[in-house]
Amino acid sequence: MQQFLEIRRGLVKQYPNIILLYRMGDFYETFFEDAVEINRLLGITLTSRGKTVPVPLAGVPYMTLDSYLARLVKAGKAVGIVEQQGDSTTNKGAVPRKLVRIVTPGTLTESELLPSKADAALLALEPPLGKKAPEWSIVSLVLSSGAFKAMSVAEEELAGEIARIAPKEILVPDSIREKAQAIASGALVTPLPDWHFDPEHGAEQLRHHFQMESLDAWAVSEKPGILAAAGAVLGYVSQTQIESMPHIRPLVLEESSRFVGLDAATRRNLELTESLRSGGGPTLLSTIDHCLTAMGSRMLRGWITQPMRAPEVPRERHRAVGELVGDSEKCEELAAALRPLPDLERIASRIALGSVRPRELAGLRDALPQLSKLSKAAAGCSSGLLKAAAPVLEPPQELSETLERALLPEPAVTLRDGEVIADAFSDELRQLRSLRDHAGDFLTELEAREKQRTGIPNLRVEYNRVTGYFIEVTRGQADRVPADYRRRQTLKNVERFVTPELKGWEDKAIAARERSVQLERELYEGLVRSCSAWVERLTEASEAAASIDALLSLARHARDMEWTEPELSGQSGIVIRGARHPVVEKAIEHYVANDCELVPGRRLLVITGPNMGGKSTYMRSVALIALLALAGSWVPAQSARIGPIDRILTRIGASDDLAGGKSTFMVEMVEAAAILHQASSRSLVLMDEIGRGTSTFDGLSLAAAIARELADRIRSYTLFATHFFELTQLSQSCAEVANVHVRAIQSSGRVVFLHEVREGPASQSYGIAVAQLAGVPQRVIREARSTLRELEERSRLSGDQPDLFSSPGAGAQDEAPDDEGEDAEAQAALRLRDEIAALDPDSLTPRDALARLYALIELARGGKSA
Template identity: 45%
Template sequence: MTREATHQRRTARKRSPAAEHQPLAEFVPSRRQYLELKSQYPNAILLYRLGDFYEAFDDDARVVAGDARITLTSRSFGRNGRVPMAGIPHHALNHYLARLLAAGHTVAIAEQVSEPGRGLVERAVTRVLTPGTVAEPALLPVGENRYLAAVCPRGERLGLAWVDVSTGEFAVIEFEGHEAQVLLAEELARLDPAECLIPDNLQSPLPLRGHVTRLEHWHFDPERARGGLMEHFRVRSLAAYGCDEKPAAIGAAGAVLAYLNRTNTALLPLLTGLRTESTGSSVGLDAATRRNLELTRSFGTGGSRGSLLGVLGEPRTAMGSRALRRLVNRPLRDLPELRRRQAIVAALVDDGGLRGHLARQLVATGDLERLTGRITQGLAGVRDFLTLRTSLQAVEAIAEHLLASSPALRRLGEQIDLCLDLQELLDVAVVEDAEGARIRPGFSPALDAAIAEIRETRRWLASLERRERERTGIRSLKVGYNKVFGYYIEVTRPNLSLVPTDYIRKQTVATGERYVTTALKEAEARILAAEEEIAALEREALGRLSGVVTAHAARLLRTASQIAFLDALLALAEVAGRGGWIAPVLDDSEVLHIVAGRHPVVETSLASEPFTPNDCHIGGDGPRVLVVTGPNMGGKSTYLRQIALIVLLAQIGSFVPAAEARIGLVDRVFCRVGAQDDLAGGQSTFMVEMVETATILHQATRRSLVILDEVGRGTSTHDGMAIARAVLEDIHDRLGARTLFATHFLELAALEAELERVANVHVAALERDGRVVFLYKVRPGPANRAYGIQVARLAGLPPWVAERAETLLAELTSGQSTYQLVTREEPLAASQTAGGNEDVACQLALTGFQPVSSACQRLARELCALDLNSMTPREALDWLYEQQARLRAMTR
């Protein structure tokens, strides 16, 4: 079953059988209220607030119990019987929401909107969450974007739009031609959206990612979408956004807008602009290449630790972390922009003091992007506006440092909008003092008056206890308060005779009696009324502030984007300074010239051990294809990947780990390494290898960088060698791409003499005392052997198996062994001879091997190989016991 089909099955909701056939009027009020709300959101899980729990009922309860991993119970609704129920504690809502959203569900949350205690509590759905429309920080990964995407097919074109509703990023791109689906797959692999919208009438398959949601197809109509976008942005044309002539992209963007309008209109004010991407502006990276190069996710850890992203420093802000991830995910082909980034990184590398100043101020900016989103949704409190003010003050300090620095940094500082008018507004609107975070006096005169009134009443209450003690003579008299009974005067039992006649008894307690007076009741009423008024006036003041900030959201988001970009480049500068990285020379040539290059991730993981650097020279007047040979564990894969990573680092504007580098920009990088299968998709390891190889041969160009490791190893030796040679010849003769081709087929080294642009290099190793020593150095020429048995010994292969393998290898290489078809002597089964098949069944056997050496000979060899000078007595005894056990087993 496909992911889309599974999602449709899960989200297809209906009422319980009992509810299907009964009119709503026959249900008890609470059940009727639930079913009415559920009918408004039939394809969502409805979480219905009941006291301290959010409850799901009927089929929703079964799904919640399974996917959120909570207990399934039931509840009685009077004469309507019992229904399944699953409850989530209100304080743990976000924890379980994350599980439901990860499973691909849409969740509608019904809150209590009236005070309990006055009949049936009114409830209303206050928000609808889907995997791609989550804006709550508690449900989002801090350093990652979460995207909602939409795909709009239109003739030969495919439009793609994506939005991050927590930061306001909204962008489109359009693909056309025979590679449209390939380019779409690459872009979706980069974005990795949580949810993908497609038309409900779409029939042809598309390379989608995330949880697929089918939306009414008319929302994707370009003209309808154009009208919706122009109305949202309040413009008469989309030309300023660069997509006026891209109908498929417009259709996708319109579908995103319509979906947000349906699920949560509060998200729309944050969408202040629309960016149009071009297909030729970035380096093409398919999903396999991203995975094999471990750009943002490591095989070993499952997260960013151990990936390229994980070694590129730690930005000071969450928005900087997201910006750095976007840089790594989207290397550029734009030479001027790359040189601009490189100049900023260089200026930061050269000035350690400036890096320290900027780092401290960046910490104070916080997550300005998501803070702006929270304010535009009307969810902000006084503390959020104080944080915004602090962030803008830090931005001002950052800009001052940049403007006093190098030309590259000064230009960046000039682009930052300081939003001084917003700072001034926040200065007069909010304050934090001894009373806490609050609206500053003077911003709302009505609020000030209400606060003054309640303060006067509280002063009266504060002095009441002293006055009443003096009036009554009761020294133990106390004035107190609790949430149930309000304010009271408490008198202990020995003093009850002194209670004045104007005291009204309210409650008996163990130690005495509690009373109220008319004046006390009036004061309490004034306080309650004033508190309600203050709360309303505070909401009104915060609403005014939110409205002003929302009106300037576009400016704030541009500022946040610049600060996040600076934070990401600062992280690159810090890792470059710490690791001794250099600025590569970038140009439009086809040269790839790297001197003393290092693998950034492996070098970091080695810690105190030195990394062996290596050169790479391909393109230009030299060879375009390097055939890389050498032993397993010798460093071939590390060498191949480090070249690809250095190129990608250069094309995000970073410095690179090398002594010298000149890199002619590449249009695509393809990396096929490792052995993987796809059992769910019915593909063996070899099939996956061939699919990835075929993708490279179909899509690579002369300006691409191709990394191929062990092509053909998943099949027989002769088949594999034939495939590997054919692939290498096609790359050399037809594609002309700059290529590193690692192989264990040493016979392919002969191609250097046959193909003009092919050269051999090998990863050096030595053999000492039967052990292989890896030098990790790439040298010219082919390897003369694979050292497979020596590596097997390192892996722990039993000594007697390794020895037998060496014997067989010697016989194979000397030509003493031959292959022979041996006829099977037993008769064929009836099923094998059906249909008159007279073929003789054969099996392949190896003949000509020398007989296995005797146990005595093996024991003699092992005894001679013992290093008696270094053996401990315990090791000698262990060896003797091992030989004794082996001999006993042979004589049984």
């Protein structure tokens, strides 16, 4: 307990929410408040030790640690791992123990704790530092691959970049803790003292870790914000990994302008990697991901979530996909080499950490010949992207030979179980194992000799873990044992003895067993150290294999779904013929494809039509086709010409943020404001039903103003879906606006959605027909239709938009009122106005408000008092 308390005292200041897993034999124990917490989070049985001061106690088995770790980290806990440093059977007193690692959401490296098809990134944020660093600095590190990247972004782009990287943990200076929480996108925010973010110290750490004299080659010497954030990341990783520093690749300075801007709302609305439905559902990634390896799936995810603005890289991918689409034999050759590959990227990372397991090294050994086959297959391709991967994939021959010689064909799961290193790798190990493994032969021979020497026919030579080796004789024959027998144990019916020969052999056999275990551990650690020299090459080979796997996946999907190669043009605009939604087309038997033309002179399309008619699907299909093209994929269309795009921005759906104090309409306006601030003449904007969260006139006015801003001033390429038919008149006053509608027909009171997008505005919304399809009671439908007819008639007679809050029955009178009637009406109107003006809505309870509303209606209909 003294050991435990000393270790915990040193950690709790920096990691106040840490749980310490303290190794005791075959269990990791927790004590005091840690035990209570682990009982609450995991349901582990809570016990106690000690009578005077009972100590709460809860433990998890050593062999199932990973499953418990995953649950604790998911709950946002930091977990300290304390291991025994000696052998409990030979130590006198307390076994020495040491903190070997701190596990946090951003520092995971175990395959069992990581999602196989996604990375767990650690990210550090540094706010602007003044004129020399006016932007936010972002540095990210993926421990499982060693990818180390940095960029500087403007504040309005910060949330979008965090959503793109999707970190599991964000390190921030303590002074910006609250601001970071607001933009964390679900990641754990870990505040550190501000002095951890020091540019000079960060530069020194980078030079020391990468053994460099200068950072000029990385172009970060004059970027103090990036140096500060990079120093915080390296320091945090060093603290959490204790002695096992992971393999970290050279820092890459990225420009945010390389990627198409996708803010968090756009990623969510387009369902790139996560479904909008709470129960889950298909996403773009899950639809097109046919990768044969986990590292291929992660590569494909990166392409989809980071489409490129410059066309060169996507065009290379298009050509590679085209070659694979047209050559099924080549596809199968590449796939056959890819299928047996393990997750090379994560194995390489665990080699660098020194935590790689025997079975993983055996998997690497078996995978190296497959890499060679993949290299030969790639070398036979004509695409530059595939051909360039061939030399990178060729495995190092020395590594292959070392692993073949060092490992048994089927090594044990863990080193603790032994049977990992091959006999041929060490003469000493072979001899020790021979001594250990031939105990049975020696014991059989000794038993036969002793029976003959003593004449005791039922004499047996045995072994157990408590007593060791012994000669067992029944009590009735005990008087016949020779003088050199020494009694070891007396039981009810037998006596157990040991001879000098047996005792000498026992000492030698036990020593051989212990020495073989120790030697095997030493040999394995040396093997892992020798493998670390090839970590960089293995990482590069894993990237090349993942890239081929991702291209194969895109080619397979393009061939199966009859996708076409898009044209990435320098000409401004988007022209798509026969556009289909890549996810929806797999879910329905017959998809109605549609065209889309967004070009100068036709930058904003006002889309009208019924609910459920397909407006949102049409808009999303255009955005996803543009995104897929810039990610390097073929697209679901007959043809597609995609001009330069810097951002894809969306405002789709209705949701609120009650915890953040934002109503549905406020969320709608916040997202609209973000679009208006970020959009440019090269942006693709999707606006769906803007203005519907407020009154008719407010909503219509806002929608019209936003549409005009996007079309006339920002001049972005915009799809603008609406139920405000008044917006269709924008095409008469704004040269960049055109009208399209989604067709539907109504027959026998029922609506049929045709899902065809045609030129011109829609004739009606079919809202009541959709309500009927939804199962609204027929009496409600009949009353709604009656009210609609009256409202439309009044609108036709007055020429104005109907007042939705007046009585439907208060229409035109049969005869014109006389002067007295006019005076009475005027007085009643003034009185009604005064009554309404006198209301204080903030002071009314819901019941009072309803009563006053009924009274006002009565007054409006000619009653005496409100």
